[in-house]
Amino acid sequence: GDSVTQMEGPVTLSEEAFLxxxxxxxxxxxxxxxxxxxxxxxxxxxxxxxTKADDKGSNKGFEATYRKETxxxxxxKGSVQVSDSAVYFCALTAGAQKxxxxxxxxxxxxx
Amino acid sequence: GAGVSxxxxxxxxxxxxxxxxxCDPISGHTALYWYRQSLGQGLEFLIYFxxxxxxxxxxxxxxxxxxxxxxxxxxTLTIQRTQQEDSAVYLCASSPTGVGTDTQYFGPGTxxxxx
Numbered sequence: 001g002d003s004v005t006q007m008e009g010p011v012t013l014s015e016e017a018f019l020x021x022x023x024x025x026x027x028x029x030x031x032x033x034x035x036x037x038x039x040x041x042x043x044x045x046x047x048x049x050x051t052k053a054d055d056k057g058s059n060k061g062f063e064a065t066y067r068k069e070t071x072x073x074x075x076x077k078g079s080v081q082v083s084d085s086a087v088y089f090c091a092l093t094a095g096a097q098k099x100x101x102x103x104x105x106x107x108x109x110x111x
Numbered sequence: 112g113a114g115v116s117x118x119x120x121x122x123x124x125x126x127x128x129x130x131x132x133x134c135d136p137i138s139g140h141t142a143l144y145w146y147r148q149s150l151g152q153g154l155e156f157l158i159y160f161x162x163x164x165x166x167x168x169x170x171x172x173x174x175x176x177x178x179x180x181x182x183x184x185x186x187t188l189t190i191q192r193t194q195q196e197d198s199a200v201y202l203c204a205s206s207p208t209g210v211g212t213d214t215q216y217f218g219p220g221t222x223x224x225x226x
Contacts, residue, residue: 032212044154044202044217051212089154093211096167097142099204101154 002027002094006102013080014110021075021105023064023090031094033057033066033073036101038087047075047088082109113137115218117203123224124193132188132221134203140216142209143186145178148220149199157201160186161209193225 007022025031035047035057048057053068062077073090090102116135124130136143145157156170160180171177175194180186190197200220206213 034214036217043219044204046214046216049212049214091154095211097159097161097206097209097211097213098144098156098167098170099146099154099215100156103153 002031002092002096002100004090004092004100004102006088006090006105008103009105010108011105012108012110015082016079017109019075019077019080019084019107021088021090021107023073023075023102025071025073025090025092027071027092027094027100029095031092033064034091034093034099035062035064035073035075036089036091038089038104040086044089080107080109082111085109115203115205115216117201117218117221119221120219121222121224123226125226126195127192129189129191130193130223132190132201132223134186134188134205134218136184136186136203136205137216138184140205140207141183142206142213142215143180144204144206144215145186145188146202146204147199148202152199154202157188159209190223193223195225198223198225 003026032051034049037047048059050057050066056065091099118133143160159167175191178188202220203218204215206215
């Protein structure tokens with residue numbers, strides 16, 4: 001079945017560090033790919049998405065490129081801030097409308 | 112405009128009791144989804160509605176779980192004879208059309224604790 005595998009957490013970085021959270025997927029057909037974020041005490045919200053191969057999603061300084069050849073959708077940010085501390089979920093929809101989530105990666109940014 | 116709302120925000124119940132969780136989707140969204148978030152299982156899909164019909168119920172963990180949607184709007188998730196393993200945060204989401212490229216917008220969740 002469809003699945004998403006994310007980099008194990010937790011991840012701890014210093015402010016202004018470069019961030020990469022790896023995400024790979026297995027899916028039939030042509031999935032749409034998403035990164036959702038859950039800030040402390042808040043609900044799940046979309047960070048960015050890409051709906052076809054080679055598309056790049058971007059938002060709030062975060063980027064991820066849909067790589068069909070490596071079945072990956074890695075999340076990157078050039079310079080993280082304390083306010084980026086949250087749990088990040090990679091997810092896909094493939095054929096079915098439901099979201100299939102990775103296990104989540106907890107990110108902590110220290111000042 | 113208003114986002115997805117859920118009620119109650121917290122529910123504590125005794126094992127064996129029935130509970131009802133409510134979701135109000137974003138106005139005009141035809142698709143509605145229920146997910147469950149627990150420490151051991153992560154984020155799991157439960158059921159998907161398109162209008163008032165549920166073409167995908169594949170994630171409901173047992174026949175103690177049921178859901179309905181009325182008027183193409185409000186949905187209720189019912190758990191009968193609750194068990195301790197039902198303790199989790201239940202999340203509702205809605206999307207404009209239900210196609211796979213849609214963004215799903217999530218509510219704040221209902222935290223269910225079964226004692």
